[in-house]
Amino acid sequence: MTLKFGAFIPPFHSLGEDPTTAFWRDLDLIHWLDELGLDEAWVGEHHSGGWSTVSSPEVFLAAAAERTRRIKLGTGVVSLPYHHPLTAANRIVQLDHQSGGRAMFGMGAGVSPADAHMMGISAGDQRRMMAESLEALVRLFKGDEPVTMKTDWFELRDAMLHLRPYTKPRFDMAVASAGTERGMRLAGQYGLEALTFAGRPGMSEPPLAQLWAAGEEEAAKHGQTVDRSKWRVAICVHIAETREEALDQVRAGMSHWFREYVRDTVGASAKLPEGREAEVAVETHTAIIGSVEDAIEGIERMQRESGGFGTLLVNTQDWATREQTKRSYELLARYVAPHFTGALDSRRASQKWVSENKNGFAAQAREAAAQATAQATAPR
Numbered sequence: 001m002t003l004k005f006g007a008f009i010p011p012f013h014s015l016g017e018d019p020t021t022a023f024w025r026d027l028d029l030i031h032w033l034d035e036l037g038l039d040e041a042w043v044g045e046h047h048s049g050g051w052s053t054v055s056s057p058e059v060f061l062a063a064a065a066e067r068t069r070r071i072k073l074g075t076g077v078v079s080l081p082y083h084h085p086l087t088a089a090n091r092i093v094q095l096d097h098q099s100g101g102r103a104m105f106g107m108g109a110g111v112s113p114a115d116a117h118m119m120g121i122s123a124g125d126q127r128r129m130m131a132e133s134l135e136a137l138v139r140l141f142k143g144d145e146p147v148t149m150k151t152d153w154f155e156l157r158d159a160m161l162h163l164r165p166y167t168k169p170r171f172d173m174a175v176a177s178a179g180t181e182r183g184m185r186l187a188g189q190y191g192l193e194a195l196t197f198a199g200r201p202g203m204s205e206p207p208l209a210q211l212w213a214a215g216e217e218e219a220a221k222h223g224q225t226v227d228r229s230k231w232r233v234a235i236c237v238h239i240a241e242t243r244e245e246a247l248d249q250v251r252a253g254m255s256h257w258f259r260e261y262v263r264d265t266v267g268a269s270a271k272l273p274e275g276r277e278a279e280v281a282v283e284t285h286t287a288i289i290g291s292v293e294d295a296i297e298g299i300e301r302m303q304r305e306s307g308g309f310g311t312l313l314v315n316t317q318d319w320a321t322r323e324q325t326k327r328s329y330e331l332l333a334r335y336v337a338p339h340f341t342g343a344l345d346s347r348r349a350s351q352k353w354v355s356e357n358k359n360g361f362a363a364q365a366r367e368a369a370a371q372a373t374a375q376a377t378a379p380r
Helices: 019-036 057-067 085-098 113-118 123-142 181-190 208-221 243-263 277-283 292-306 322-341 345-356 358-377
Strands: 004-009 040-043 072-079 103-108 147-150 155-159 173-177 193-197 232-239 287-290 311-315
Touching (some): 004 072, 004 322, 019 057, 040 057, 040 103, 040 311, 057 085, 072 085, 072 173, 103 123, 113 123, 123 147, 123 155, 123 173, 123 181, 173 181, 181 193, 181 208, 208 292, 232 243, 232 322, 243 277, 243 287, 277 287, 287 292, 292 322, 311 322, 345 358
Parallel strands (some): 040 072, 103 173, 173 193, 232 287, 232 311
């Protein structure tokens, strides 16, 4: 299974930065990923907390589509309880058309209790609401008959999509899972794709193999199948020329993010030793921070322990400088990705063949040169 590579961009930026500039930087980053040949970029939805100002990933990705040529663009994620399923479906279909078939629909329950509170949604209802919305969306995209469905928070009456997706038969629909079985089981129930977060600094590393098994089990119950090649797994990654450089580049920014966002803003109970967050994240396998060789080793471990997945998404945090982050992605594209895509196999085989036969080729070249000399000096 050939591994693909992409980015999951929340996007989180420090409160000290102008938000308009942050939008530009995120669009510029996606353009850079497209130039590097990465496969996907996902952008999330947030409505509170100050650190992420993208409230409509569809609007943001429409702008990204105009700046890029081939990279696929996904909502990472649309929080389904915040939207009527018909309008959520219509927005992603429109993005699919505007991007020329490069849209992907990432869906989740919403992770911010503050967002839900402002909308009058009980945090305890979010997962149920997501499941109800997902059922409606699957029926709408199937499109074989009008959908009539009523819950305590939305109603569909003879509902149909008046614009079918540009992508045939449909774009990828990925159910997000933050390390629990619920999202994987929802994906399995409908035979959809899955997007799993392989830990985050301050959290435990999730049992990826166990999560995939839950998705397969649920798929079998409902006569569906799930495909590992469509499974996306996201983890924080930062690469530099050496492990020491990589740690030095992210240490201060990661400490600031953990202290002011994870701890002081959202109130997560996780604790990390201040100033050593990066080292602990590496030790607990909740981030990959290091050299090209470290990145290859970390991804190989994840593939081995999970049983295999189709796309590695870099959970992109604003820990390093803009230039260092872009350089990290360049190292990923130039030196890490080819190890997994097989892009270097034919070149290495050709080099090996020439090397193994170099003496014979050299002898042929000498013989040809001697013949040429003899012909040039022969009397006419």
